[in-house]
Amino acid sequence: MEKVNKVVLSQVITPRDPQSYKGNYGKILIIAGSTHFGGAAILCSSAAVHSGAGLVTVATTPEKFTAINVKIPEAMTIDYHSKKDLQLAIQNSNVIAIGPGLGTSSVAKGLVKAVLTNTNAEQTIILDASALTIIAETDLLLQSEANLVLTPHQGEWQRLSQLPIAQQTPENSQAKLRELNPKAILILKKHLSEIYYQDKILQIQAGNPGMATGGMGDTLTGILAGFIGQFGFSIKTISSALLIHSLIADDLNEKNYVVLPSKIIEKLPKYMAKFSQK
Numbered sequence: 001m002e003k004v005n006k007v008v009l010s011q012v013i014t015p016r017d018p019q020s021y022k023g024n025y026g027k028i029l030i031i032a033g034s035t036h037f038g039g040a041a042i043l044c045s046s047a048a049v050h051s052g053a054g055l056v057t058v059a060t061t062p063e064k065f066t067a068i069n070v071k072i073p074e075a076m077t078i079d080y081h082s083k084k085d086l087q088l089a090i091q092n093s094n095v096i097a098i099g100p101g102l103g104t105s106s107v108a109k110g111l112v113k114a115v116l117t118n119t120n121a122e123q124t125i126i127l128d129a130s131a132l133t134i135i136a137e138t139d140l141l142l143q144s145e146a147n148l149v150l151t152p153h154q155g156e157w158q159r160l161s162q163l164p165i166a167q168q169t170p171e172n173s174q175a176k177l178r179e180l181n182p183k184a185i186l187i188l189k190k191h192l193s194e195i196y197y198q199d200k201i202l203q204i205q206a207g208n209p210g211m212a213t214g215g216m217g218d219t220l221t222g223i224l225a226g227f228i229g230q231f232g233f234s235i236k237t238i239s240s241a242l243l244i245h246s247l248i249a250d251d252l253n254e255k256n257y258v259v260l261p262s263k264i265i266e267k268l269p270k271y272m273a274k275f276s277q278k
C-alpha cells in the first residue's frame, strides 16, 4: 500500500494563472440536502467554495434555499424537483457530487439515476452518503460513462459491497470494486482512509478521532468536488483532497478535543496558499 504524504500537495495545488477566470476552476453541481439534513448540503457546498471551486450550484429542496444563501452566498441554488432545471445543470457541470443529506426517498432515487445516466466521459460524479445507499440496490454504476468516485464509510461500503467490516481487507475491497465498476475510484473512509484505483491502493497518512463528528464526510465530498473541478480528475488530485482535509483536522486537534467540519472549511484557503508556495 502506497502512503500519501504532503509532497503531493505542492504538486497539485499550483499557483493560479494570472489570466484565469472562474470558468477555469470548475462548474460544480452539488445535489444534496432534504428536510431533515440541510446541514449536509451547507457543509458540502461551503467546502467546495472554500477549496476554490469556480462556480458552485446546489440542487436541493426550496425550503433550504434561504439557509444556503445566507451561509454561502457564493453558491447558486436550483430546485431538484424540476427535471428541466436539473437536466440543464447536469449538462453544464464538470463535476457533480450527489448524496450528502439527500435521503433515500423516491425523489432521491430518481436524482441518482438521472445523474448516472445523463453524464459523459468528460464529467466526474462523486457518489456519497445517501447516493451510495441508493445505488447499493441497483446496477447503475456499471451503466455510467462518467468518471466515478465513491466515498463510503465502512458501514456504507458494507451495504454496497456486501463485505462485513471485518472482511474489508484491501484484497477483498479491490475485488469488489472491480465488480461494481472497474474504472471507478473508491475512497474507503476510516482511520487512515484508503484510496483504490485499478491496481493501486493508497493510504492517507493523517487524520484523528476528533474527526468523528457528523458532517465530516459531507465536508470531504465538497473538497473533492472543488479539487477535481480545479485540478482535474486524477489520483493525485483525489489524494490531495483527502490529505488536506485530514491535515487541517490534525492541526485543529492539537488544541481541540473535537474537530468541527466548519472549522476545517474556514482554514482551507490559507492551507492551500501555504502549499501552493512550496
Ligand SMILES: NC(=O)C1=CN([C@@H]2O[C@H](COP(=O)(O)OP(=O)(O)OC[C@H]3O[C@@H](n4cnc5c(N)ncnc54)[C@H](OP(=O)(O)O)[C@@H]3O)[C@@H](O)[C@H]2O)[C@@H](O)CC1
Pocket (backbone or CB within 6 Å): 036, 037, 038, 039, 040, 041, 099, 100, 101, 102, 103, 129, 130, 133, 153, 154, 155, 156, 189, 190, 214, 215, 216, 217, 218
Ligand atoms: N448535518 C447533517 O445534515 C448531516 C447529515 N448526514 C446525512 O445523514 C444521512 C445518513 O448518513 P449516516 O452516515 O449518518 O448514516 P447511514 O447511512 O445510516 O450509515 C450509518 C450506518 O453504518 C454503520 N457504520 C458502520 N461503520 C461506520 C462508520 N465508520 N461510520 C459511520 N457509520 C458506520 C452505522 O452503525 P452504528 O453506528 O449504528 O453501529 C449505521 O448502521 C446521509 O445522507 C448523510 O449525508 C450525516 O452526514 C450527518 C450530518
Ligand SMILES: Nc1ncnc2c1ncn2[C@@H]1O[C@H](COP(=O)(O)OP(=O)(O)O)[C@@H](O)[C@H]1O
Pocket (backbone or CB within 6 Å): 129, 152, 153, 189, 190, 191, 192, 193, 206, 207, 208, 209, 210, 211, 212, 213, 214, 215, 216, 217, 218, 219, 220
Ligand atoms: N477515528 C478517525 N480517524 C481518522 N479519520 C476519521 C475518524 N473518524 C472519522 N474520520 C473521518 O471523518 C469522515 C467521516 O465521514 P462520514 O462518516 O461520511 O461523515 P458524515 O456522513 O457525518 O459527514 C471521514 O473522512 C473519516 O475518514
Ligand SMILES: [Mg+2]
Pocket (backbone or CB within 6 Å): 128, 129, 153, 217, 218
Ligand atoms: Mg457520510
